[in-house]
Every structure is written in structure tokens, then in C-alpha cells.
Amino acid sequence: MDATTATPSLRRHSLDAVLGHAWDAEAFTASDVMAHVGLTRSTTIDVLDELAGRGLLTEMPNARAVGEYSKGRPARRFAFRPDAGLVVGVDAGRGHVTATVADLRGTPLATSRLTVDPERDDPGRRRRAAEATVEATLKRARRARGDIVALSVGVPAPVDRAGRSPAHHDGFWERMNPGFVDTFASWSPVVRVENDASLAAVAERARGAAVGCDDFVALLAGERFGAGVWVDGRLLRGAHGGAGETVAFDRVDGVGSALGLAPRCVDAARAAIAAGILPSDSALSRADPKTLDAKTVLDLAAAGDTGALAVAREVGGALAGVAGMFGSLFDVGRVIVSGAIASGAEPIIAAAVAALPRALDLPAPDIVASPLGADIVSIGAVAAAVDAARAHALDLEAFALPHDHGRA
Structure with a gap:
């Protein structure tokens, strides 16, 4: 050289x-x-x-x-100077868009949330909803587009290294990610689009249950399973952004589908009520199946209700299968149950831990609950935007030396 x-x-x-x-x-x-x-x-x-x-x-x-x-x-x-620029994290979920404006250390300055109709997820409508939500959040923070140096978006679809999603047989992935990397190109010099579960993994690594852990899976486990896979100290994506894609669970005995823990709890509880197999002293046996939700089942299980605990053991067996699969495929040390359901998932996790040693030959991964709650994708989006700002700061015109401005 x-x-x-x-x-x-x-x-x-x-x-x-x-x-x-x-x-x-x-x-x-x-x-x-x-x-x-x-x-x-x-x-x-x-x-x-x-x-x-x-x-x-x-x-x-x-x-x-x-x-x-x-x-x-x-x-x-x-x-x-954390106030030298802004980062923006966007959680563009199936039925909502949440935007957070933060400083360069990820400290939130303002947040806005917009509910969107999941049955009208036209690509143009989703793009406009995301832009409107970011604009509203900037206004709340009393800042302008020109202050943004990095922006990250999380979507419920695989996302490749270029921020784009592959074609899906019914167009769902393209609707969930309607070219957000292009949508926000005029808003920010750095735009990072990721799968929502991948951003959950970023959040867990930054400030959740995976701080200091180099090999783990963040499992968004509410309505459907989504997995962010972190191995050897880095996020895995794959050729099309599909690393950890959970459609494979359709073919895993004891798991059967990508349905998350919430519908599994409700389905198992309704089936037990209908079959009349719950103990007579179980409050769950007297619940109305039509209005039953996962929180009720898990709250009863946490309180020691025998019927609800039986349901948790059944659902825990499926979670053990999921954790065993990831443990066998990626040799991770930890599977983190993430998202809103994590706060009540301990009875299911306990049952999964009891079942897991039979599931694989490698040392079984720990199964733990995330402390980050329902906002985990937003937290991950902000953390990913901060990471992007750090990686590119010296190349950005916003941080050029005075005599270099306009030449970047």
C-alpha cells in the first residue's frame, strides 16, 4: 500500500x-x-x-x-453531541404505524402512532401513512426533515440487504414493504429497512434480554411467530432476508404452524372447555369461550389455576419445539420470547423449559422472557437507526467539515 x-x-x-x-x-x-x-x-x-x-x-x-x-x-x-442530528425509528406493522424521533444516542424526543386498516393495505396507502406518521412526530419534536441523519423501518416481511422484500405468492410481503427504502430516500441520507423480528433482535441486543449475548433468537410470539436470528455477534438475513422465516413450522411435529402463543392459548383453552376436561375447581372452566383471550388464560395460569396451567403446559410443548428447532439449526444459547405477550408468558416458558431437554442433542438454549414489552420493534428501529448513523456519520454532509459542505 x-x-x-x-x-x-x-x-x-x-x-x-x-x-x-x-x-x-x-x-x-x-x-x-x-x-x-x-x-x-x-x-x-x-x-x-x-x-x-x-x-x-x-x-x-x-x-x-x-x-x-x-x-x-x-x-x-x-x-x-447527541443533539447534532436526529434518528427516526418506524414500526410499520400490519395494523399500525409507529414513528419515534430520537437523538443520536437513541433518547426518544417524540412518538406518534397511527392505526391502519389491515384489510386496506394498499402499497400507496401504507407509504402515505408512514410518511404522515413521521411528519407528525417531527412536528411534535419541533424538528425538521433536514435534521434526520438515519431512519430505520421495521416491516412484517423478509427484507434483504438492500432493504427490499421478495415476491410473495399473494403479494403480502410487497404490500408490507412497498419500497420504504425509496419512500424515505428524500427524507434521510441513510435508510435501513429490516424485518420486524430482526429489529426485535437488535432491541434485545441493545437493551433487552440479550445484552452481551452473541448467539440468540428473538421470537416475536404474539399472533404469529417471527424470528430475528443473531449468531456469532451479528444479525443473520440470508439471500432474500428470510433467515428465521417461520413458515417452516408447518412441517415441524408438535408445532404445526407459525401461529403465535396468543391464539394457541385461546384455541387450547376453548378446546378444553368444549371437551369438558378442565378440573371443576378451575375458573377457566367457567369462562365464556366467545370472549376468552390469551391474557385471561395467562393471568389465571400465573395465579395457579389448574386448568389454565394445563393449557400453558400444552402451549409450552409447542414453544419447546420452536426453541429446539432454532437450537438445532443455529446452536443459539438463548431464545427470547418477545413482544407484548412476554410479560405474561412465564407459565408457558416454564412448561417449555421442562420439555426442551428432550428436543435436541446440543445443549438446550435458555428460554427467557423479554423485558421490552409491546414496543420492542420501535425500540429496535431506533437502535438500528442509531447504529446506521454511527456507521455512516463521517460520510454524511451534515457532519462534514465546514469547508467540505456542499461537496459531500
């Missing part, structure tokens, strides 16, 4: 390393950066000055001014 290519590469490496440290740190000095990154003092100071010139750092009052330094030259102190 000659000097003309080596110097820019080394410079970029130094900028990336220092920015990476600054993004996660509180106020810091050049010595702090040197200890974490391993650059010389002169290079560190030069890089810090450039990042400040790009608007990504701000120089703080020096250490003497804040009482941390008494002798010698006071150390210059810097801090990352």
Missing part, C-alpha cells in the same frame, strides 16, 4: 475509533481517549479537534474550571 492510500485510511481509522469512544462516553479528556483507543497524544488532539469541527463533539469547560484539576496545564474536556 502506498502512502497516498495509507494516510487517508489511517486517518479514517483514527476518526472512527475516537468517535466510537465518544459516542458512548460522558465528558472525557484526550488522556481518556488515548487510554481507550491507543493513539498518540498529538493524533488524539488533532482528531478531537476535527470531530468538534464536524459538529459531533463539543468542548466543555476545562478540568480546572469544574474543580477536577489544580496544578499544571488544565486538560481540555470534550463531550459527544
Whole structure:
């Protein structure tokens, strides 16, 4: 490698390393950066000055001014500027669109939610709904489109590396992802579109039940199963974005379909009521099958109702099959039950854990509940947008040096 290519590469490496440290740190000095990154003092100071010139750092009052330094030259102190730009996370679900505007560290500034008719999921209507929701959220945050540096969208469809979904036999995937990567190209210099379960995996890795875990599956488990697969420290997608696609469960004994835990609970409970096989002391036996929902079944199970616990054991057997399949295919250490149903899923998880050791030869994955709740896809969308902003910050015109603006 000659000097003309080596110097820019080394410079970029130094900028990336220092920015990476600054993004996660509180106020810091050049010595702090040197200890974490391993650059010389002169290079560190030069890089810090450039990042400040790009608007990504701000120089703080020096250490003497804040009482941390008494002798010698006071150390210059810097801090990352999370307000230097905006990221946007969009959960474009089957029956809703939720948008969150956040700063560069992912701290939410405003959120808006729009309910959409799932029976009228025309591609144009979905695009307009997503745009309107983002626009409303920007207005709530009192910010403008020009402040956005990265935007991420989660959709209930496979998504490839380019942000596009493959053709589906009834057009469902194309309707769920009607070219969002193009829709928002004029809104943000970086647009990342992902499968919703993949964003659940991003959320779990960032701040959920998979922090520090490199091999896990985030299982959106409400109405239908959706799986975000994280192996060897990275998100798996596949050639068409279909890694973890759950149509395969149609052919798995004991699972039978991609139906999620909620309808399985209701179906099993209704079948037990109709067959008259529930214990006479079970409150579930007296429930109205027509109005029965999964929350009622799981609340009763959590309270120790014998009939509801029997239902949980039945559904837990199916969850064990799902976890066993992912454990066998991907050798993950953890399967995380994610989404709104996670908060009440402990009786099902306990039953699945009891059944799982018989399911596979590899060490069984742990099955745990997510702490992130119903907003997990939105949380993941914001985290993915932050990741995208971090990866591309030095290439964005918003963070160019003053003399480079307009040439990016």
C-alpha cells in the first residue's frame, strides 16, 4: 500500500475509533481517549479537534474550571453531541404505524402512532401513512426533515440487504414493504429497512434480554411467530432476508404452524372447555369461550389455576419445539420470547423449559422472557437507526467539515 492510500485510511481509522469512544462516553479528556483507543497524544488532539469541527463533539469547560484539576496545564474536556442530528425509528406493522424521533444516542424526543386498516393495505396507502406518521412526530419534536441523519423501518416481511422484500405468492410481503427504502430516500441520507423480528433482535441486543449475548433468537410470539436470528455477534438475513422465516413450522411435529402463543392459548383453552376436561375447581372452566383471550388464560395460569396451567403446559410443548428447532439449526444459547405477550408468558416458558431437554442433542438454549414489552420493534428501529448513523456519520454532509459542505 502506498502512502497516498495509507494516510487517508489511517486517518479514517483514527476518526472512527475516537468517535466510537465518544459516542458512548460522558465528558472525557484526550488522556481518556488515548487510554481507550491507543493513539498518540498529538493524533488524539488533532482528531478531537476535527470531530468538534464536524459538529459531533463539543468542548466543555476545562478540568480546572469544574474543580477536577489544580496544578499544571488544565486538560481540555470534550463531550459527544447527541443533539447534532436526529434518528427516526418506524414500526410499520400490519395494523399500525409507529414513528419515534430520537437523538443520536437513541433518547426518544417524540412518538406518534397511527392505526391502519389491515384489510386496506394498499402499497400507496401504507407509504402515505408512514410518511404522515413521521411528519407528525417531527412536528411534535419541533424538528425538521433536514435534521434526520438515519431512519430505520421495521416491516412484517423478509427484507434483504438492500432493504427490499421478495415476491410473495399473494403479494403480502410487497404490500408490507412497498419500497420504504425509496419512500424515505428524500427524507434521510441513510435508510435501513429490516424485518420486524430482526429489529426485535437488535432491541434485545441493545437493551433487552440479550445484552452481551452473541448467539440468540428473538421470537416475536404474539399472533404469529417471527424470528430475528443473531449468531456469532451479528444479525443473520440470508439471500432474500428470510433467515428465521417461520413458515417452516408447518412441517415441524408438535408445532404445526407459525401461529403465535396468543391464539394457541385461546384455541387450547376453548378446546378444553368444549371437551369438558378442565378440573371443576378451575375458573377457566367457567369462562365464556366467545370472549376468552390469551391474557385471561395467562393471568389465571400465573395465579395457579389448574386448568389454565394445563393449557400453558400444552402451549409450552409447542414453544419447546420452536426453541429446539432454532437450537438445532443455529446452536443459539438463548431464545427470547418477545413482544407484548412476554410479560405474561412465564407459565408457558416454564412448561417449555421442562420439555426442551428432550428436543435436541446440543445443549438446550435458555428460554427467557423479554423485558421490552409491546414496543420492542420501535425500540429496535431506533437502535438500528442509531447504529446506521454511527456507521455512516463521517460520510454524511451534515457532519462534514465546514469547508467540505456542499461537496459531500
